[in-house]
Amino acid sequence: MKFRYGLVLALASLAASGAMAAGVANGLIATGPASGFEVFGTSGGPRAFCGAAEYARSHLGAQPADRVVLVRPWGPSPTQPNRRSVGFALQGPQAKTDWGGGIVLRTGEYGVGQNRSVGHAQLLCDDKHRGFNEDDDD
Secondary structure, eight states: OHHHHHHHHHHHHHHHTTOOEEEOGGGOEEESOTTSEEEESOOSHHHHHHHHHHHHHHHSOOOTTSEEEEEEEEEEOSSSTTOEEEEEEEEOGGGOOOOOOOSOOSGGGOOTTOEEEHHHHHHTTSGGGOOSOTTOOO
16 A cells, blocks of 8 residues: 555656656656666666666657666666665667676676666566565665
């Protein structure tokens, strides 16, 4: 009940600011254009990439090979006072980088520039692929 009330308040806050907000997978909220959008409701890791991919696919028209790129780690939202978010941008398949790491497991293990294909990041929305970071807050 507390979570649903918080989700309603968050959507109302985004709507009042004039931003287009959308509920995405696993109770997350995302808002913004392809050039720079925010995911609220998580401190990062696979859950943030999941939310970014779902938003990119359903609201920005992304294709599975397009990339969601981390542009700002979890921190104060540049658009919502007193809120925290993770910043992403949607880029084409050419944005793939060779950063030499496996799948991101915790907030501190990734940084600006790391990215996933939309198709791969959507797999992170499945509970059997996550199994961690379930207690994230925004």
